[in-house]
Amino acid sequence: MGDLSEFPLKYKLFLKAYPWRRVDPVPWAPLKKPLKDSRVALVSSAGLVCPGQGPFDDSIRGGDYSFREIPADMDVAALIDTHRSDLYDHAGLRQDPNLVFPLDRLRERVGSGRIGSLNRRHLSFMGSITAPGRLIKKTAPAAVRKLAEDDVDIALLVPV
Amino acid sequence: MCNQAVGLVAAELERQGISTVAIQLLRSVTEKVQPPRALVVPFRHGYPLGVPADAEHQQAVIEAAFRMLEDPNLQPPAIVDYEPKKKNK
Numbered sequence: 001m002g003d004l005s006e007f008p009l010k011y012k013l014f015l016k017a018y019p020w021r022r023v024d025p026v027p028w029a030p031l032k033k034p035l036k037d038s039r040v041a042l043v044s045s046a047g048l049v050c051p052g053q054g055p056f057d058d059s060i061r062g063g064d065y066s067f068r069e070i071p072a073d074m075d076v077a078a079l080i081d082t083h084r085s086d087l088y089d090h091a092g093l094r095q096d097p098n099l100v101f102p103l104d105r106l107r108e109r110v111g112s113g114r115i116g117s118l119n120r121r122h123l124s125f126m127g128s129i130t131a132p133g134r135l136i137k138k139t140a141p142a143a144v145r146k147l148a149e150d151d152v153d154i155a156l157l158v159p160v
Numbered sequence: 161m162c163n164q165a166v167g168l169v170a171a172e173l174e175r176q177g178i179s180t181v182a183i184q185l186l187r188s189v190t191e192k193v194q195p196p197r198a199l200v201v202p203f204r205h206g207y208p209l210g211v212p213a214d215a216e217h218q219q220a221v222i223e224a225a226f227r228m229l230e231d232p233n234l235q236p237p238a239i240v241d242y243e244p245k246k247k248n249k
Contacts, residue, residue, distance in 0.1 A: 030179065157182040
């Protein structure tokens with residue numbers, strides 16, 4: 001698995017001392033219907049945007065807590081990587097954005113009948129958020145409300 | 161940080177009634193943040209589904225995530241390690 005030892009020393013020290021936000025109590029939403037009947041949304045923190053959307057802004061202190069909507073008919077290969085973190089190798093996702101935003105894989109699952117359908121929109125965040133208060137209080141609830149309004153049953157979340 | 165952001169969004173999804181499964185790259189962070197359902201994968205950062213341009217490999221990870229959603233025995237926080245299938249020689 002990924003390990004802190006992958007990172008340069010200054011990041012390792014920062015991450016070891018970082019006060020991670022604990023989810024408590026842990027909410028739990030069991031499946032309401034079989035997967036084959038469920039509507040699925042994809043949520044990524046890889047900082048991907050569609051052509052024409054503004055890039056994520058890594059100059060925001062504490063991290064860019066905004067999000068982008070990715071339409072269901074988006075060509076995955078056209079997604080743009082705007083995450084500037086040097087903590088990971090970007091080569092793989094630039095070769096194949098499905099590595100971090102597996103929309104084509106989920107389309108295949110709809111085709112095989114494993115899942116019912118894909119939502120009309122998916123969500124993209126940029127994960128380097130060291131001060132997540134605004135994410136927790138503002139943008140995550142707002143983003144999730146959109147998926148709830150769409151009657152999404154399941155979300156698959158993928159970090160980078 | 162990506163693992164934390166994904167975990168926090170997953171928690172909000174579940175609060176609003178949407179079932180989630182979050183892929184995670186750092187077990188130590190997952191145990192601290194406690195997303196409701198987490199599949200910890202043995203891949204390096206930048207490669208959460210393992211191998212680029214390998215649909216079969218990526219689908220295997222997604223299938224493991226889906227099975228977590230279907231498992232009635234899991235309790236929150238559910239943290240499961242992904243075990244890649246060994247290929248026959």
